[in-house]
Amino acid sequence: MFGIGEEEINAVADTIRRGVLTRFQGGTEGYLARSERAIAEKIGVRHALMVNSGTSALMCALVGLGIGKGDEVLVSAYTWISTPLAPMLLQAIPKLVEIDETLTMDPEDLERKITSRTRAIVVIHMANRPCDMDRIMAIATKHGIPVVEDACQAVGGVYRNRRLGSIGKVGCFSFNNYKNISCGEGGAVLTDDDLLFDRARLWHDAGTFVQAYDAPVKIPFFAGQDYRASEIEGALIWAQLKRLDPGLAMLRERVKLAVEVIRAEGKYKPAPHCDPASAASLAIQFDTPEEFAAIAAEKGWKNIHDTAGRHIYTNWPPLVDKRAYRDDVNPFLTDAGKDARFDAEAAPRTLDILKRTMYLDIPWDAPLAEIEKQMRTL
Numbered sequence: 543m544f545g546i547g548e549e550e551i552n553a554v555a556d557t558i559r560r561g562v563l564t565r566f567q568g569g570t571e572g573y574l575a576r577s578e579r580a581i582a583e584k585i586g587v588r589h590a591l592m593v594n595s596g597t598s599a600l601m602c603a604l605v606g607l608g609i610g611k612g613d614e615v616l617v618s619a620y621t622w623i624s625t626p627l628a629p630m631l632l633q634a635i636p637k638l639v640e641i642d643e644t645l646t647m648d649p650e651d652l653e654r655k656i657t658s659r660t661r662a663i664v665v666i667h668m669a670n671r672p673c674d675m676d677r678i679m680a681i682a683t684k685h686g687i688p689v690v691e692d693a694c695q696a697v698g699g700v701y702r703n704r705r706l707g708s709i710g711k712v713g714c715f716s717f718n719n720y721k722n723i724s725c726g727e728g729g730a731v732l733t734d735d736d737l738l739f740d741r742a743r744l745w746h747d748a749g750t751f752v753q754a755y756d757a758p759v760k761i762p763f764f765a766g767q768d769y770r771a772s773e774i775e776g777a778l779i780w781a782q783l784k785r786l787d788p789g790l791a792m793l794r795e796r797v798k799l800a801v802e803v804i805r806a807e808g809k810y811k812p813a814p815h816c817d818p819a820s821a822a823s824l825a826i827q828f829d830t831p832e833e834f835a836a837i838a839a840e841k842g843w844k845n846i847h848d849t850a851g852r853h854i855y856t857n858w859p860p861l862v863d864k865r866a867y868r869d870d871v872n873p874f875l876t877d878a879g880k881d882a883r884f885d886a887e888a889a890p891r892t893l894d895i896l897k898r899t900m901y902l903d904i905p906w907d908a909p910l911a912e913i914e915k916q917m918r919t920l
């Protein structure tokens with residue numbers, strides 16, 4: 543998170559003083575509406591919808607695409623558990639695609655995993671690292687399959703001068719406490735597509751649907767959930783958005799310096815990055831897990847595999863155990879879903895890469911001299 547302070551306190555106090563806590567009360571000039579317009583403008587999409595979490599944003603994106611029972615949805619094997627849970631909850635079948643050394647979806651494995659039942663590709667920009675979107679979009683376009691960008695861990699990030707979340711058909715942000723900007727818990731859906739936006743809006747608020755939007759929904763109501771964000775979250779994001787680009791610029795400057803120093807020292811190898819010019823994240827990579835283990839024993843380092851918990855697909859209990867709250871809504875108990883795999887052999891390359899890679903935490907506001915010293919003495 544790129545800081546929090548008086549601006550956030552003032553925005554939240556303002557909406558509380560006015561007694562405006564919901565989108566319904568705030569209307570088109572409320573903090574939610576204003577934040578959505580600011581997000582859409584910054585990211586370069588026509589529509590943004592704030593919701594109560596990144597998981598909700600993923601659900602809205604998939605409902606927006608019309609994903610449901612029996613559909614196959616391809617997801618990277620390295621992501622937070624919510625990414626595969628979203629299709630599973632819609633009775634679609636998440637299928638794993640390997641990552642490559644960039645720690646994001648391997649385009650070659652993506653192409654191998656596409657079948658006649660694939661209805662969506664969810665790419666994940668992990669830890670501020672953009673996927674190889676040019677290759678992924680070319681493959682998706684060739685097969686006529688829409689791309690969802692899970693940019694929950696990369697809000698504001700860039701791939702070759704385009705903002706993450708604006709390149710695929712729909713993008714998803716999380717504003718939870720670990721993200722670039724935060725309102726505690728929250729998220730957003732981003733798209734240029736009018737129909738997808740309407741479907742996402744209905745799904746997120748179909749119970750007591752409030753038409754407090756700049757543009758009213760044009761499609762008939764269907765049953766949905768309640769993923770509504772509050773004006774308090776809207777106010778926080780309104781203030782946080784002002785910190786996003788300056789924070790990312792500071793982070794990029796520090797990552798650039800760290801990479802330069804590591805390269806100059808020549809002891810360690812930075813993991814490849816799909817757009818080095820915009821890099822806002824740094825990981826070092828070894829050729830084998832054994833090589834990492836030898837260094838780790840000496841330095842006390844830990845690889846991603848051993849530290850990332852439910853970001854590793856073998857640590858996703860509902861998927862590994864193929865368990866839903868009732869068997870008749872469990873997509874893995876159907877003919878279409880019975881072959882989906884989450885065992886160690888399902889994406890072995892991903893596990894291998896995560897066992898030989900480690901993030902270097904680069905604080906966005908650390909003094910440059912401090913970063914330089916740390917990298918020299920790694």
Ligand SMILES: Cc1ncc(COP(=O)(O)O)c(C=O)c1O
Nearest residue numbers: 595596597622624694695716718
């Ligand atoms: C890649 C990724 N996708 C989705 C999510 C879900 O976001 P939330 O925790 O806001 O539901 C997260 C959250 O950590 C995430 O890292």
